[in-house]
Amino acid sequence: MSPREIASVAVVGAGTMGTQIAFCAALHGYPVHLFSRSDQRLHQGVAEATRILAKRVEKGTLEPRDLEAACARVRPTTDLEEAAGSVDLVIKAIAEERDAKHRVFSQLGGIAREDAILASNSSTMPSSFFRECVPHPERLLNLHFFNPALVMRLVEVVKGEHTAETTAQACMEFARRIGKTPVMVRKATYGFVANRILFIAMQEAFDLVAQGVVAMEDCDLAVRNGLNWPMGPFELADLVGLDITEDILHEGHVQTGEARWAPKPLLRRHVEAGELGRKTGRGFYDYPGA
Numbered sequence: 001m002s003p004r005e006i007a008s009v010a011v012v013g014a015g016t017m018g019t020q021i022a023f024c025a026a027l028h029g030y031p032v033h034l035f036s037r038s039d040q041r042l043h044q045g046v047a048e049a050t051r052i053l054a055k056r057v058e059k060g061t062l063e064p065r066d067l068e069a070a071c072a073r074v075r076p077t078t079d080l081e082e083a084a085g086s087v088d089l090v091i092k093a094i095a096e097e098r099d100a101k102h103r104v105f106s107q108l109g110g111i112a113r114e115d116a117i118l119a120s121n122s123s124t125m126p127s128s129f130f131r132e133c134v135p136h137p138e139r140l141l142n143l144h145f146f147n148p149a150l151v152m153r154l155v156e157v158v159k160g161e162h163t164a165e166t167t168a169q170a171c172m173e174f175a176r177r178i179g180k181t182p183v184m185v186r187k188a189t190y191g192f193v194a195n196r197i198l199f200i201a202m203q204e205a206f207d208l209v210a211q212g213v214v215a216m217e218d219c220d221l222a223v224r225n226g227l228n229w230p231m232g233p234f235e236l237a238d239l240v241g242l243d244i245t246e247d248i249l250h251e252g253h254v255q256t257g258e259a260r261w262a263p264k265p266l267l268r269r270h271v272e273a274g275e276l277g278r279k280t281g282r283g284f285y286d287y288p289g290a
């Protein structure tokens with residue numbers, strides 16, 4: 001059975017990524033169920049996304065009625081069956097923990113419609129890790145969004161060996177309809193494409209600073225001005241979260257066995273100290289009032 005055209009969506013996980021993905025879809029007319037086990041998390045996520053979009057209204061780049069309509073399309077719920085039982089596409093955006101993902105995909109395998117597409121927003125774990133959890137692995141794949149998802153245009157549509165071409169194409173079309181620029185990744189290699197390039201560059205930056213070649217601020221300045229990145233690698237690591245950056249690198253080391261992915265001591269020291277980036281008010285830089 002081929003997937004139907006995607007007309008309704010559920011997002012499982014109401015963290016920063018999940019909530020922003022849900023609002024991207026809602027802004028482009030899709031009804032979206034947003035699931036979290038925690039009412040408080042749902043409330044916080046929706047409030048934060050609404051706050052970001054209200055700024056667009058203030059700037060005049062979003063009509064107030066479009067914001068209202070998007071908010072009305074997002075239906076928060078703590079009931080997974082209600083969230084995922086009737087939609088065409090389920091996007092799972094939960095923590096990068098293999099057991100938790102395993103559990104959620106197994107539940108979704110029993111709940112989701114026969115012809116629904118099940119997607120993972122994971123940056124490190126290919127969908128093949130979970131193919132045994134679902135009855136129709138031909139409709140299972142990675143859909144990888146970038147942070148902040150309301151802004152970043154790229155979506156990596158990552159085919160596993162089990163993923164049907166019709167599934168991948170339906171997701172390419174969905175990504176275009178929510179204003180994204182999708183890229184098809186034909187082999188689910190570790191890090192897919194963008195992260196594979198980004199995180200090795202970050203590792204180089206950590207080494208250059210640790211070796212005293214350049215100060216951290218100057219390294220960021222060099223990358224911003226010499227490569228035209230909107231942020232330098234240290235600023236970007238603080239945005240992504242240093243714990244997440246470490247987890248992504250660690251997973252690369254485990255999956256490939258290549259030493260180049262082993263998280264650098266400079267990064268590990270910050271994580272051990274609980275300095276996780278913007279979200280904790282301190283990472284490589286300080287964020288007073290965050």
Ligand code: 3HC
Nearest residue numbers: 052055056059061123145146147148150151195230231240
């Ligand atoms: N969440 C949502 N929207 C945000 C945001 C956030 N955290 N931060 C900024 N924005 C929005 C603003 O609201 C504004 O939107 P508008 O133009 O519609 O009003 C727009 O982004 C521009 O914001 P600002 O003018 O305040 O700031 P900048 O021009 O400096 O842009 C930035 C901020 C968009 C974050 C830009 O610096 C950027 O693109 N940085 C690089 C981000 C990046 O590389 N992300 C990828 C990380 S890797 C990843 O996600 C993979 C994962 O697997 C780890």
